[in-house]
Amino acid sequence: MRIPFIAGNWKMNLSVDEAINFLNTINGKLPDPKVTETCIAASPLFLESMLEHNTNSPLIIAAENCFYEDEGAYTGETSPKALAEMGVTHVIIGHSERRKYFNETDDIINKKVHAAFRNHLTPIICCDETMSRRQSADRISWVVSQVTNALKSVTAQQAKNIILAYEPSWAIGSGKTASTDEAEEGCYLIRQTIADLYSDDIANQVRVLYGGSVNDDNADDILAQTDIDGVLAGGASLKPDSFLKLANFLQK
Numbered sequence: 001m002r003i004p005f006i007a008g009n010w011k012m013n014l015s016v017d018e019a020i021n022f023l024n025t026i027n028g029k030l031p032d033p034k035v036t037e038t039c040i041a042a043s044p045l046f047l048e049s050m051l052e053h054n055t056n057s058p059l060i061i062a063a064e065n066c067f068y069e070d071e072g073a074y075t076g077e078t079s080p081k082a083l084a085e086m087g088v089t090h091v092i093i094g095h096s097e098r099r100k101y102f103n104e105t106d107d108i109i110n111k112k113v114h115a116a117f118r119n120h121l122t123p124i125i126c127c128d129e130t131m132s133r134r135q136s137a138d139r140i141s142w143v144v145s146q147v148t149n150a151l152k153s154v155t156a157q158q159a160k161n162i163i164l165a166y167e168p169s170w171a172i173g174s175g176k177t178a179s180t181d182e183a184e185e186g187c188y189l190i191r192q193t194i195a196d197l198y199s200d201d202i203a204n205q206v207r208v209l210y211g212g213s214v215n216d217d218n219a220d221d222i223l224a225q226t227d228i229d230g231v232l233a234g235g236a237s238l239k240p241d242s243f244l245k246l247a248n249f250l251q252k
């Protein structure tokens, strides 16, 4: 049985004070992590303070990105080794905004995935689908190739622990959520790719999330789909109330 994973990606929003207020507000209101795991990915500027305020809470604190080297002359980058030393356990890799605005290629994403494993961080690997790709004949092969390339030289043992997210950029921040069928289709495709690359057994263990204009109104239908094990929410994760509604979807 796959434990649902409800994650928020704050992107470049909020302040440290707002981040800490958020944690104080949700404190004691999150589900048991044996039933639903919850996670917030935040700016590296906030992570240390958030980790200090997050004791006795099941909330997983994640980074939104990391570099593929552990240390060195890489001005402005975030070391995966430093993240792990700080107590961060998860990191988003390959978000469509990283691909689009920071020219992250599949090769860079693959190096980052290896950097995450080297530092015992769980990668949350995002696969994009643009509208032009959606309308073109090669859309399936594009999603498949993002998964395949991200996981080059990743062992079966490592693959068991990854989290993947189908995040069509045409649905991100646009208010245009994918229909439940579209979301399920994307997540199914990702799971089948894992089955082809590794095994049915591993594909059945790996959690696949949907992200793109998820909110409290549409989350229940999305989360009811067979191959969707959770959500990666942007806007809806910025307010404690809406994040708590997503996090406690099983309690409704």
Ligand SMILES: O=C(CO)COP(=O)(O)O
Residues within 6 Å of the ligand: 009, 095, 167, 171, 172, 173, 174, 175, 211, 212, 213, 214, 232, 233, 234, 235, 236
């Ligand atoms: O990019 C996202 C999560 O990583 C989704 O953002 P929105 O939920 O704001 O569309």
